[in-house]
Amino acid sequence: MEYEAQKVGEVEGLGTIYRINAPLDGQLQAFKKVGIITLATPEEVAQIRLANIPNNESRTNVAPIAIRGGKTILLRDSPLMNPLMAAYAVNAHGKGEYPLLGKEVYEVAEAIAKAETEIAPEDRSAILVSQDGDFGLKTEMDEARFLLREHNQKYFEKFVKNGKEGQIPFYNLTGNSKDRAVVNYLWFSSPQSESNLICRSRSLYDDNSAFAVLRTAEGSAPKKGYTLIEIEKANSEIIPVVFERAKVSDLASRISRDLNKSLLEKLREQ
Numbered sequence: 404m405e406y407e408a409q410k411v412g413e414v415e416g417l418g419t420i421y422r423i424n425a426p427l428d429g430q431l432q433a434f435k436k437v438g439i440i441t442l443a444t445p446e447e448v449a450q451i452r453l454a455n456i457p458n459n460e461s462r463t464n465v466a467p468i469a470i471r472g473g474k475t476i477l478l479r480d481s482p483l484m485n486p487l488m489a490a491y492a493v494n495a496h497g498k499g500e501y502p503l504l505g506k507e508v509y510e511v512a513e514a515i516a517k518a519e520t521e522i523a524p525e526d527r528s529a530i531l532v533s534q535d536g537d538f539g540l541k542t543e544m545d546e547a548r549f550l551l552r553e554h555n556q557k558y559f560e561k562f563v564k565n566g567k568e569g570q571i572p573f574y575n576l577t578g579n580s581k582d583r584a585v586v587n588y589l590w591f592s593s594p595q596s597e598s599n600l601i602c603r604s605r606s607l608y609d610d611n612s613a614f615a616v617l618r619t620a621e622g623s624a625p626k627k628g629y630t631l632i633e634i635e636k637a638n639s640e641i642i643p644v645v646f647e648r649a650k651v652s653d654l655a656s657r658i659s660r661d662l663n664k665s666l667l668e669k670l671r672e673q
Contacts, residue, residue, distance in 0.1 A: 406433040408615065412456040418618040420451055422459060427588070427607040428489040430462070434615040441484045443614040445600075446552040448591050451614055453557055458593045462613040465550065465589040467532075467602035469578035470509040475532040475602065477549065478512050483588055489607075492588070497608035501585040509584035524548035532575060539570030540600065546573065550589075550600065562594040576602035 406429040408421040423433050430442065442464040443451070452458050466481035483492050483502065492502040516529040524530060524545040532546060540547045542559045551558050556567060563569035578585045588607065592599035 408433040414454040418616045421615045424610045426493045428493050430613050439615045445550040449551050449554040449558045459612045460593040461591050463589045467576040467587050468512050469576040469585045471578045471581045475576050476512045478529045493608045496605040503583040525552045537574050540573045542567050572599045574601040
């Protein structure tokens with residue numbers, strides 16, 4: 404069956420927004436026709452909603468990965484965005500099953516997540532979910548910052564009940580095997596459905612919704628200046644030196660990390 408992506412709007416600084424209701428493999432085929440190779444990220448979905456484009460629910464390109472006895476991992480670039488893997492996942496969900504890969508997939512993703520624990524959540528490529536089972540995401544939590552990035556606080560303010568004091572329901576994924584890793588997709592419900600973030604849905608075979616973004620030159624171009632990762636690294640190196648020159652080096656170990664964190668948070672607000 405042939406699917407066609409619908410253009411639904413433009414978001415300044417991001418690009419042209421497309422949407423389609425189809426199985427995952429059909430969505431990727433349709434988006435490829437207009438020059439897009441992946442579904443929208445959660446932060447792009449947040450940006451689309453903040454721009455007042457219709458608040459449809461959406462599959463995203465984040466992959467929850469789980470294994471029995473291990474914490475769920477959220478991987479920013481899902482392997483299911485590959486056409487072959489998408490077809491495999493659609494087939495598995497059609498049987499009421501999850502896509503399963505070798506435990507090595509989990510081990511590699513876990514190694515990436517652990518290696519990046521000192522990086523700001525917004526800049527990580529993978530993150531270990533902090534809690535088992537289902538829970539509420541608060542705006543200050545690493546998972547919310549990882550998923551919504553710079554749109555985190557604005558999204559909570561506009562769409563979440565009780566604003567910054569509210570919570571987004573997070574429905575976790577569990578694995579049943581120590582030898583096979585479950586690799587699934589993250590579903591981002593509409594604000595009318597509490598913006599649920601669901602890791603364990605098995606409906607990739609169904610005609611559900613997904614956004615995708617054809618980036619403009621502005622949206623694709625790297626931002627001028629230094630990245631926050633580069634700034635964070637520079638701060639971590641220079642702040643202790645400044646304290647030492649001021650002959651208060653004993654303060655460095657106590658406050659340099661908090662100072663670096665506060666500086667980065669301020670930059671994110673700009």
